[in-house]
Amino acid sequence: MKPILLFISVSIGLLGCEREDAATSATVAPQPSTTQPSNLPRVVFLGDSLTAGMGVDAEEAFPALTGETLEKEKLPIQVVNAGVSGDTTAGGLRRLDWLLKQKPDVIVVGLGGNDGLRGVEPAASEQNLREIVTKSRNAGSDVLLLGMLIPPNYGPEYTRQFREIYPRIARELNVPLVPFVLEGVGGDARLNQPDGIHPTAEGHQVLARNVLPHLRPLIQKRSEKK
Numbered sequence: 001m002k003p004i005l006l007f008i009s010v011s012i013g014l015l016g017c018e019r020e021d022a023a024t025s026a027t028v029a030p031q032p033s034t035t036q037p038s039n040l041p042r043v044v045f046l047g048d049s050l051t052a053g054m055g056v057d058a059e060e061a062f063p064a065l066t067g068e069t070l071e072k073e074k075l076p077i078q079v080v081n082a083g084v085s086g087d088t089t090a091g092g093l094r095r096l097d098w099l100l101k102q103k104p105d106v107i108v109v110g111l112g113g114n115d116g117l118r119g120v121e122p123a124a125s126e127q128n129l130r131e132i133v134t135k136s137r138n139a140g141s142d143v144l145l146l147g148m149l150i151p152p153n154y155g156p157e158y159t160r161q162f163r164e165i166y167p168r169i170a171r172e173l174n175v176p177l178v179p180f181v182l183e184g185v186g187g188d189a190r191l192n193q194p195d196g197i198h199p200t201a202e203g204h205q206v207l208a209r210n211v212l213p214h215l216r217p218l219i220q221k222r223s224e225k226k
Contacts, residue, residue: 007156020070031162041222042078043067043215044099046092046132047110047146050181051083052206056195060102062199062207063108069212075219080104088114089128096132100139108144108215110181113167116150127168133173140219145170146181176214183210 024214045051045063053061067079082099085092092111099107109132115125136143136161147166154160170177180197184206185191191203199207 010123024062032214037103040078041100041219042080043103043106043109044080044102044104044107044141045108046096046099047083048114049083049085049198050079050113050207051108051110052085053081053083053087054203055195055198056201060204062204062211062219065204065208066211067192068076069208070219071217073216075216075223077219081167083110086114087111088120089120089125089132090115093128093132096135100136100141102138104136105139105143106142106215106218107135108146108211109133110146110148112148112151112162116148116162117153119154119158122158122165125162126165129165130173133169134173137195142183142222144177144211144215144218145175145177145180147177148182149180149186176218178210178214181210 037208043063043066051061051063053063059066063079063081063083063085063173067077070077077145078101080102082095084095087095089111109129111132112129113124115122131144133143134193145166145171148162150159167173167179180186185199185203188203189196191200191206192198193200
């Protein structure tokens, strides 16, 4: 049996090149079927085009691959792909209340790359991510944060400030962190599409392997409670 996948992904354009309000204007709410097992942990992947799987089939994106692996490990989950191409931390925060109505057990937060590519003030990005973590937890969801690094387009100081956001949030809010979700993929032309930004299907397999060791313990805990 394949894992249950609920896709609400919207591809609008290249990472970092879309309107900041695109996320809130283009999504539709997932409507789980009444035939879906209600006792499976629901995992919402809140992210941008990397999460949405821009340029690959939905089943080849790392959220779906993560669900497939957990299914094989007898840890089945409902995967809700809430990736929106071009989304920022601000856009993700605006969408959060609506997503929390789906009562997720875990929210995987993969946002910030577009902030960095646009030169958003790091303090603003950090505040948005902190609010996402806090609101998700207050709603009863566990959170997994996906760390991101950016090219040095805006100088070494900006790059350093951005790099420090994720480990600081993880440390101060005690949230599990994937240090760099694109580890082993970023900068490798063999694993990226021609734009040099979005992973190929093979690249998404690496992303799934990066995420799984950090997501698995959260699913095990939630499965024991079901």
